[in-house]
Amino acid sequence: MNNSLSLSNNRHLTERKIQIVGYYHGRNFDLKAPEYAVADSSFEQVTDAMYWSEIGVDKLTEEFYEDTFISFMERSAEKGVRRVLCTGVSSGEVMRDLIRNPEARAKNIKEIVQFVVSVGLDGINIDWEYPNPEDWLDYSNYLMELNAALKPSGKTLSLALSENLDGLSSDAIEALDYFNIMAYDMMWGKDARGERHSTFPDSVDSIQYFIDKGYPPEKLNLGIPFYGRFVNEKSLSHSIWLFHDGNESSYKTFCTTCSQLLSCQDIYEGFYYNGIDMVKRKTRWAVDKGLRGVMIWEMGFDLPVEDNRSLLRAIVETATPDREGGRELPHGVTLFLPQLGGLTMDLWRNVPGSAVADLVELSAYPETPDYRSCVYNLETRYGWDRNYGVRIYGYLQPKESGLYYFWLAGNDNCELYLSETDNTEDKRLLISVETSGEDALRNREWDRYPNQRSVLVELQVGCRYYIEVLHKAGEENGYIAVAWNKTGGDREIVMQSNLTPYRT
Structure with a gap:
């Protein structure tokens, strides 16, 4: 057991009016290249830092020690942030065998709880893309059993969902702590804007879809992308998050190649993205709608929060009280005024x-x-x-x-x-x-x-x-x-x- 993972962080942020979840991609977490490098200051601004791993929940044991995960735990320690591991599944067939076998399910749940407690995590987030329709009942039962096993230790269980991932039972919806709604990659938008993959109307519709399915608004986090998708009439599905023909499509790269503040635009060099104004608008809507908060995919695509072009900074300014005593606004949000000028x-x-x-x-x-x-x-x-x-x-x-x-x-x-x-x-x-x-x-x-x-x-x-x-x-x-x-x-x-x- 690596003792460097034993630092539990219980100084959760209490001043945020909404939850701000930031995903940190495990594969790229420790890249030193400036176009990706994650700033430590981001840990002090989100309420929940989620390490996204490609290792499946069916393989999650105390033997799980990716070097980047160890670095994530060390760099986020004592930052006042909840730390959560996001994991997918090794394969659909492996996961199906697990959730349908009571003995295998019980063993897996025991291993997960032991791992979460031993390394000082605050919860687990599961991203299974995609269960078959016949999997949802067994999956719901598995999640409720895992949630019940985590709760005595005060740990959370949450899911990442999109509109084609909505088969949870009502009991599972009630039991789990919250749901991160992936309101992006929607190239065929309901507002007829084609390849613009995360417009404001699409985000509103995506949240409303889950509310209509019985998900409480206070358990929903609106997903906001920090990357652009390539707009190409010949290839609606084409998108590269980090590189496209040598050109990165992260928001950070847009800013480094464009001298103007990317606030009011939404198309740059053939990529559709969410700029500062759109991010603020979505955050404000999430607050007004009574949602739990917002979720970010993903943190390495943003500028450091000290930079006035940072999208995380835009979210924080829209959803965070002034630590020096800001004034409460009518809709219940007191807003952070930065110290960096303006x-x-x-x-x-x-x-x-x-x-x-x-x-x-x-x-x-x-x-x-x-x-x-x-x-x-x-x-x-x-x-x-x-x-x-x-x-x-x-x-x-x-x-x-x-x-x-x-x-x-x-x-x-x-x-x-x-x-x-x-x-x-x-x-x-x-x-x-x-x-x-x-x-x-x-x-x-x-x-x-x-x-x-x-x-x-x-x-x-x-x-x-x-x-x-x-x-x-x-x-x-x-x-x-x-x-x-x-x-x-x-x-x-x-x-x-x-x-x-x-x-x-």
Whole structure:
């Protein structure tokens, strides 16, 4: 027995409002290549770290010691995360023989419990793809027996499921702890988007499918892919997770080959993927729907959470309380505001009209937004929403003293405010822009109207200035951007390194 596996981790995260399950692929876990390497910081952000092994549950004994599994246990130790082993089956025939033989089943269950307890795991997750229809009754009975054997030690049992894996008995559904719904690889989407394998409507339909089958919402985790599938009219099923003709299709690779923040796009270099906006939208929906949480396949495809393009970071910001005392929002989620720079963003949905006045006159403004997050640079687009109002606010900290111009571009109605101090009461209107229809400004179109540029503003290094942007979008896709330039310098977007989220 390897003593390095005996570190049990009971400091489970309690501040998460939802479960955040991250799968770590065993075959690739310790790859050092930058396009895959898993950052240790991810263990501190998920609630459940799942090591995915190709060794079947029918072969799981105390002799199971993959080097990468040992590394997983060592690197995740003392990170405050539940650690779970995900295992499939060696083959369908082997698994069928096991679940139909009472003696073999009892021996297998005893070995699993001994293994889980001895190495300090918090649970088992099983991914059998795919039982035959006649297997489900025996499989359900096997799972209930395994669950009953795990519970005296406080261990969990969960399954990975997709819409073609739904034959569990009602007793098994009630007995098991939760289900990770693989709402991806759905190339023939119900919203007629063909090869886009994990759209928002498909994800909603996938969860609803299981709810209609009797699965409680509070036991369902919505699966979110951190990879893209190749869009090819001649080959609907073609997809390579790590490599396609020498080009990786992980989200991480998209980011390293694209200079823009992959937030509003969903197709890049022939691959459909979920970007930051889509991931936030799915997470917010999971919270509003009352689901248990979200599940990620898989962690090696993401950037480190310290990077503002990280998809895990987008999930955490949408579903995690501020550890310094964030404010509870109406739907029960208090949101994490990162320490790495950026501004607080509050959003109100379904607000009629296209004037900023329509936003500020709401009874819910400014105290109770529908959604709170963070923008990193002072440029953002909302390709998935209409009729919303946004307040972006926090602090501006210039790195050089001097006289600055500010520039504002956006559609419908937007306003930029700046204070001479860090006091919100001292703010004054710098720029107001109102355009729509054919007169609407394009993204980063700075020079069409004279009123897009402010008067000169004197800023001092070492000082902190309260800054606020209000934006009201109507029926069109919304976007807004703020740039600045020191006299004699180049105009550029106000970047994250000069911004700090607002805190009361």
